[in-house]
Amino acid sequence: MSLYTIAQASEEVELTPYTLRYYEKEGLLPNVIKDSAGRRKYHDDDLQRIGFIKCLKGTGMSLKQIKEYGDLYEQGKAKFKERNAMLEEHREKILQEIKTQKKYLKMVEAKIQMKI
Amino acid sequence: MSLYTIAQASEEVELTPYTLRYYEKEGLLPNVIKDSAGRRKYHDDDLQRIGFIKCLKGTGMSLKQIKEYGDLYEQGKAKFKERNAMLEEHREKILQEIKTQKKYLKMVEAKIQMKI
DNA sequence: TCTTGACTTAGAGTTAACTTTAACTGTTAG
């Protein structure tokens, strides 16, 4: 049961403390606790959650949508279907995006080969 | 030798006329001509260039960097090396990004499979 | 005890990339 200060969590997840506070303010991190002096303490669970937020964000999901997903997650089993539907839709988007990236890669490689 | 109005070019490249004017203002489209009434006329070359801009942008290059690349392109053979170096560096970035996307895809798929 | 340093907050500022507005002009169909 390890706890992290915001500086440690920041280091761990490679996001600035500003960003961590911002995500919390936006409702993406509803479970971060505070110590008696009001300072944030991050659980491993929080870091896991941030990791998944980075995954969703890194694949083009907006923070707004990520919050929607997180809100469904907070509602547990009751919203499992909706939540998974979101992820499956997002999965398709990622697959499509990888395809597009591969197409663009070929275009760049063609341009490199042109030698003019 | 076909020429396109901004509306036609917009349709063709799937960018709004606003965006086309914006790209021009930012120096990304230095060769767009105007008719006697001051209206833009796009050549096939312009559309090709916009296509490549979309490729670079779609793979995460900023408009600022795209302009740098375009400026080198305008200087022709003299800057060929620099220009190609930019593209080769960008190629690496795209490869890395595809890797990351695949990793994230696996994370999302794992989450979907979790069924909880 | 004093000061240093890491934190806190609310709110302001920044950046990229558009997107819209307002006021205007030239072309075309009736």
Add this chain to the structure above:
DNA sequence: CTAACAGTTAAAGTTAACTCTAAGTCAAGA
């Protein structure tokens, strides 16, 4: 001839996602 339309410009507005500032609090070391 005139109304509608498609374009023009400079400049202001928007949005997402941070990023920073100012003013304050608290705990720990010299």
